[in-house]
Amino acid sequence: MVPVSRREVVxxxxxxxxxxxxxxxxxxxxxxxxxSLNQWRAVAIGVAALVGSLWALSKWNLSALVSGFMVGxxxxxxxxxxxxxxxxxxxxxxxxxxxxxxxxxxLTVAVTLSGYCSARFAKSRQRL
Numbered sequence: 655m656v657p658v659s660r661r662e663v664v665x666x667x668x669x670x671x672x673x674x675x676x677x678x679x680x681x682x683x684x685x686x687x688x689x690s691l692n693q694w695r696a697v698a699i700g701v702a703a704l705v706g707s708l709w710a711l712s713k714w715n716l717s718a719l720v721s722g723f724m725v726g727x728x729x730x731x732x733x734x735x736x737x738x739x740x741x742x743x744x745x746x747x748x749x750x751x752x753x754x755x756x757x758x759x760x761l762t763v764a765v766t767l768s769g770y771c772s773a774r775f776a777k778s779r780q781r782l
Contacts, residue, residue, distance in 0.1 A: 665714050669722020670729065676705070677730030681754075682738070695757065702761040706768030711776055716769050723765050727758045 680686075680701070686694055702723075709719045728747075731754050736746035751758075 662715065662718055665718040666722040666725070669709070669719050670726040673705070673723045673726025674730035674733065675726075676701070677727045678734045681731060681734040695760070698757070698761055699764045702764040703768035706765035706770075707772040709765075710769040710772035713776070716766070716773060719769050720762065720766050724758075724762050727761060731758065 680698065706719065710716060731750035732747045735750045736743055739746060739749065
């Protein structure tokens with residue numbers, strides 16, 4: 655087993671917190687009333703790609719971004735469902751996964767690919 659440094663735990667926690675807040679407010683923003691589901695997904699993918707690129711350019715570990723983003727999206731969606739539905743936390747988590755599970759996977763893939771591509775681009779620019 656590889657020991658995890660305190661710095662990586664802090665980075666994952668920061669990524670999770672920022673992702674949770676961003677995703678929660680993304681789910682409840684009033685502008686979503688004016689977007690179709692596909693438009694919502696397109697904008698969300700763009701935002702996830704921007705987050706992944708900015709994270710990679712800050713030279714933080716991509717695995718910290720991905721794991722923190724996944725935890726944050728799960729927590730942010732559960733938070734939004736919990737506040738809107740006033741259900742139990744477990745029911746809010748389940749409802750969040752049922753409604754947005756595929757979208758969360760899609761956003762995680764977007765943040766991973768953009769982070770990976772940005773990190774490769776930054777490394778290639780350093781060599782020049």
